[in-house]
Amino acid sequence: MxxxxxxxxxxxxxxxxxxxxxxxxxxxxxxxxxxxGQHPRAMVISCCDSRVHVTSIFGADQGEFFIHRNIANLVPPFAPDGDYHGTSAAIEYAVTALKVAHLIVLGHSSCGGVKGFHERCLGRAPELAEKTSFVGRWIDLLKPGYERLGGNDADIDSATLEKEAVKVSLENLLTFPFVQEAVDQDKLTLHGVWNDIGEGGLEYYDAKSKAFRPV
Structure with a gap:
């Protein structure tokens, strides 16, 4: 090269x-x-954002986390169509080969990917509406959550939409048969968390109350 x-x-x-x-x-x-070799206890799906330092947040050492980063920490639904799926491949490897015990989706404040999605929906980012935009098509994964919050007819703040991205990813994780099987057999637990970068805060998704709570 x-x-x-x-x-x-x-x-x-x-x-x-x-x-x-x-x-x-x-x-x-x-x-x-x-x-x-590696024997991580957990996989973390995090945003590419350079301000999100996964190992620092949890005080982790080398070998503890299997980390995958992408725009807006999104997980696509299970789609064995033969195309390229970096995120899906990482999840498959973590669950079936490494047999991690925990799978954590880590969202964060001031997420550029989530903001870009919102701006596109409001017609303020036409470049992300282009079919040739890799970012634009990727963040379309957030659409079900956005519509659940009311879509363009609702006044949605950034933090709410960022947390919704975490929930969408958790839902999509369960569309993977090997993830669902591991969860059903109590071999894998799913977790959703949101990090407030400026305040150093961390919130987790409580399935019972269907809300995020401070750690």
Missing amino acids: ERAQPLPSYLVHRYQGWKATGYADNQSWYRRLAEL
Whole structure:
């Protein structure tokens, strides 16, 4: 690939610093991970947003989480159509191969993907309505939740729609036969959480009250 370039110098310096400290101090642990493979207890489906630092929020170390990121932390419904499905493939691997015990959908405040969806629905982001927009077609997954909240006829705030995205993803997870089977057999539990970036808050979805509660 002729257009590929060397890493920018600031990343090289950061890597060298980590190799000399973080790695050097825990070399045996890294080698153990490499030799024994990964055995994460949980999978986290998070947004691509650079402000959402999954391992920092939960104080996790290497090997604890199987993390998948995408725009607006959305899960598509089960669709074995032979096309490319990165999110579905990650879920399948986590549940059937790694056999994680927990599957967590992590939403967050000020989500650009959710905002973009809302703006498109209101006619303020025509570029996302184009069939050629990968982002636009992806965030269409939020449509059922948006309509459930009242759609364009309702005054929907950002946090409410962000939490609805988490609920839509939880619902779609159960359309995967292997997820439903694992849940029915008490081998897997599903969790929905929402992170307030600015306040450092975390809320979880309580299925009994059908509302998000502070952790």
